[in-house]
Amino acid sequence: MLGRVIKVVFAAAMVTFLIAPLIAILPLGFTSASFLTYPVPSWSTRWFEELFTTQAWKMSIINSLLIGFGTTILATVLGTMAALGLRHKGLVLFSGPIRTLFILPMVIPAVVLGVGMQLLFGQLGLANTYVGVIIAHTVIAIPLVYISVSGSLAGIDSRVELAAESLGANPFTVLRKVTLPLAGPGIISGGVLAFATSLDEVVLSLFVAGPNQRTIARQMFSTIRENISPAIASAAFLFIVGTVVVGIITVMLKRHVKNI
């Protein structure tokens, strides 16, 4: 009996610890005060208005979407192609080390990569450009896309593809009509993860982005650092709601694909 009580108390305490901070920040996005404190004097949407009307915030939201989409497309295309190429054993030399190479950007601390990118991009003329930021974000999004897509490719029954081939489909048709649709859920998750990575990225942006490429994560970082305002909580509200919505869409899309 005592054991059960301890278990329940522990579980409740842990769930609170994990979830409560995220819930506590939500109402503060709707405060009318200029401080991020409880109790909230009265409710207002002034900080959301600030997000969408102030030049700095508005620009950072647009930048985040631009860079996020660029990263998603680049990382998903490159990652999916590579996962397809490395799918069958023995076709590519050194496929083991190549796989490790694709995972490594996840292991290397972002600051080290950032220092190198700042120096290199300066020489290549990519510093303070959108292309530079998209490339930087793509590098760290690649491992997620690669893992996600190769995981779903591994789950495909290759007899289905052989069947299509034996019925006269050429390799490209097999890829388009059979392989890619079956790997769809993995490709979609990979793309979503790439977008989320780009949206949340701060460290590399600090090194390679100029003032014109300030993303929303970067803007939040400096707002917390310099002049903390409830606009942070409003932005956090959008992030959390966005996370939940994207999560639900992903799950539904996967179900939809499975049902086909």
Added chain:
Amino acid sequence: MNILANRKVRAYLLVAPLVLFIVAFFMWPITVVMKQSISDDAVATVLLKTSDVIGDWDGQSAPTPQMKQALIADLQAEADQQKVGNMVRKLNSEQPGFRTLFTKTLSAVRDNANPPDLEQIDKRWGELKYWHAIDKLSSPMTDRFLLAAVDMERNLEGEIVSMPEGKSANTDMLLRTFWIAALVTIFCVLIGYPYAVLLASSSGWMKALLFGAVLLPLWTSLLVRTAAWFILLQDNGLINSVITGLGLSQNPLPLIFNRTGVVIAMTHVLLPFMVLPIYSVVAGIPKNLMPAAASLGAAPWKAFLKVLLPLSFRGILSGMLLVFMTALGYYITPALIGGAGDQMISSIIAYYATGAANWGMAGALGMVLLVACLILYYVYARLSDDNTRRA
């Protein structure tokens, strides 16, 4: 045979773009950092001739006429003001006094076909210490930054010695980084292990709730989670309101801009990386082992120590490595929640790179962090390889 060759060609064509991309934008930047950490050509690119001649100098006797002539020739030959400025800055930080010495010397030798002897321009050129500094910095390759990253330097005889106390605090900073990462790892394992075991033994809505509680923070933006802790931990934040409201303490507890805040926030952020690997191992342990041990007469704690703990040890080790490795390189959370005394290696690297433009030190400390993370990752990868082979 032809079909196989075709498939091979296709596979290479599919893999090639990403390999090229990663080599260009991942390997190359890392190589640049490595190169920065061992190269220092600010002096060598300007003082080409001097670097050549000074190698023959014994370091004890008076500077030779060749050295002086080479220096004058180098200064007259170099037209790029920025390069000269860089060199003077480097030399001045090694040996104070170089700035005024060079200003005087440069104006005397510039546009002068018959420059006077260096010692006539300034008698300091007769002192050995200035020539020692040039000698030290004139080689384009150096281990100076790597040694400085661990508070070491070379003395005049070229032996590696510890820097004098107070000259550099990198060892303290490295130890602090390891200590914070270790604390976070310990807290994560202390609360993450029981949580993972509970997660594995629960079912139904309880399991869904416990799982959701781990996954929701994992999916949420790191910045949002850090902002949330910033709001909770501040002096008039929710936690302190509750504590003062309940009368537990008169004044708000200092929870932010100190070690406590950093460890709490980082533990929250990294906990999922501990729970998930442990869960995946514990979930694979047959459920009837613990009852079996109990029926054979083992007390619950003994059954835990002898059965569950050894079987889940691999999961614990994976989780600890993952958390420790990630914590080592953390930048955002210490930067926002920590005080000046809680800055970890990443913040210092960022300071050297963006604040002080000291790429050598940024590169050298980057190498220390890189090597530590690669070693930990290697062990982690070996461990998970073993796990999949056993499964």
